Amino acid sequence: MIKSAGILLYRQHAGTEVFLVHPGGPFFARKDAGSWTIPKGEYTADEEALAAACREFMEETGQAIKGPFIALTPVQQKGGKLVTAWAVEGDINADHIVSNSFELTWPPNSGKKKTFPEIDRAAWFTLAEARQKINERQAALLVELEKLLQH
DSSP states (O other), rough: OOOEEEEEEEEEESSSEEEEEOOOTTTTTOTTTTTOOOSEEEEOSSSOOHHHHHHHHHHSSSOOOOOOOEEEOOOOOOOOOOOEEEEOOOOOOGGGGGOOOEEEESSSSOEEEEEEEEEEEEEEEEHHHHHHHGGGGHHHHHHHHHHHHHH
16 A cells, blocks of 8 residues: 655634645646645655655755644545645745756657656635645645534
8 A cells, every 4th residue: 555644734814824836747737626735755664754744844845844743544545545744834935935856758649758746836725725735635635624623
């Protein structure tokens, strides 16, 4: 099973807002609702999941993240990937993210390589907005965060 680890960054700003990122590249270029995600990425058995989540946050946003971290219940995405996530309160400027990039043959079968940012944009959303934007399987992370913050 493929494992992924990520960070659900939130802030209290006229209510709870969460930080989500939009995948770069041609596949997601015209997709919006259901395509946004928490900053996350794959890790191997020899890497601690929280360390991987922090590394991925840095790679996808250019920003370091510090705890305290709140472990959330892992979710399984449609393709089978298990996403382990931590919530953490913080604030970054979504307009100034710097993402790593990846190379892809594009257009398909053209033999031409193009470079795309792994994350092409980021934004803060209210919980209601985030439910519309986030990958449907990650929506459970928003529900859990909301419950945790009510206590």
